[in-house]
Amino acid sequence: MAGNSFGELFKVTTFGESHGKALGVTIDGMPAGINFDLDFIQSEMNRRRPGGNTLGTARNEGDEIEVISGVFEGVTTGCPITLIIKNTSQKSHDYSQIKDVYRPGHADYTYEAKFNVRDYRGGGRSSGRETSMRVAAGAVAKLLLNQVGIKIKAGTIQIGDIKAENIDFNHDFNNELSCPDEDISTKMVELIKKAKDDLDSIGGVIECHVNGMIAGLGDPCFDKLDALLAHAILSIGACKGFEIGKGFESAKLYGSQNNDQMKMVNGEITFLSNNAGGILGGISNGNEIVFRAAFKPTPSIYKEQETINKNHEDVTIAIKGRHDPCIVPRAVVVVEAMTALVLADRYLVWRAYDAR
DSSP states (O other): OOOOEEOSSSEEEEEEOTTSSEEEEEEEOOOTTOBOOHHHHHHHHHHHSTTSSTTSOSOOOOOOOEEEESEETTEEOSSOEEEEEEOOSOOGGGGGGGTTBOOTTSSHHHHHHHHSOOOOSTTGGGSGGGHHHHHHHHHHHHHHHHTTTOEEEEEEEEETTEEOSOOOOSSOOOSTTOOSOHHHHHHHHHHHHHHHHTTOOOOEEEEEEEESOOTTOSOSGGGOHHHHHHHHHHTSTTEEEEEETTGGGGGGSOHHHHSOOEEEETTEEEESOOTTTTEETTEEOSSOEEEEEEEOOOSOOSSOEEEEBTTOOEEEEOOOSOOOSOSHHHHHHHHHHHHHHHHHHHHHHHHHHHTO
C-alpha cells in the first residue's frame, strides 16, 4: 500500500494496524551521534496513548517503545532507527457487527473501493492508532531539532464553538486539553463530556507555534515549507482544515494591513508583525511559525445512523466499542510530531545546501 512513507532526507515509514500484533516506524536519515533520549520519546507517547486522558477512549494501552535498531550505547548510529509498540488491549470482537457495514464518516467504503479488501478491526491502517508511530518518529525528530534550538508547542484553542480567549503559549498548559486558556478549558471539558453523555462527539481546533526558527528552510514552488506543513498536518486522519498566519482572516485585509513590515533593531532584521506565520515565498523567515488545524468530530458515535452494507442495502448502525468523544486532546502531540518531521527533513536539506 502506497502512502506509508514521509520525508526526503529525514524519511519515516510506518507500519502496523489498530488490532494487529504491533505498530512500528523506521526512521532513515537521522544523523549519527545524537543523544537518544528514550525517556523523552516515551513521555511523548504517553501524551497520545489510549487511556492516558480521562476525556478519551477507555482502551488502555501502555504504548511502551521498543528500540529495534539504529541506537548503540545511548546515541544514534546513523543507520535506520526502527521502533515498535505492541498492541495489548485490542477487542476485535467489538467490530464483528460492522464487518459488512460501512460506518458513516469512516474510511471503510473508500478503503474497500481502492483495495478490494478491508480490515474492519478498528479500521486497520485508517485507525487513529496509526498516529502513534508518527508521534514516536516526531519525538526522534525533536531530538534533532533541539540541537539547533527549534522548539515546537501545540495547544487546543477551540472545542465546538467554545474558543480560547487568552492565547498565550509562553507558559505550561496545566489541563488535559493542553489549552493555553486555563479558565476556558473547563468549559471545553464540559462540552466534551456533554457530547459523550449525548452519545455523540465534538471537534475542535489546534494551534501550533514553532520558535527558534532558522531563516531559509523550505524551497520554492512545490516544496514550500507551508505547503509541506499543510501536507503533513492534513495527512492526520481527523484533520479537515489548515491555515497559517492570518490564514483566512487575511482575505479581509488590505495589503497595507497584511504585509509584515521590516526594520533593523540592534543590528538584527526584525518583522513588525507576523501575519505570514513565519514563512514568505515558501521559505522560513526566522519568525515564529504559527498555524492552526481543524479536527472533525470522532466519526464513531453511539447514536443510530443510516448507512449501507456490502450488498448496497440500506441499513442502520449503532457503533459499539471504545471511542474518543473528542480526538483533539490526543491529537495535540500528533500535530507537534508531524511539524517536527517536516522541519527535521527541511533542516537536513537546508544543511546540505549550506555545506556546498
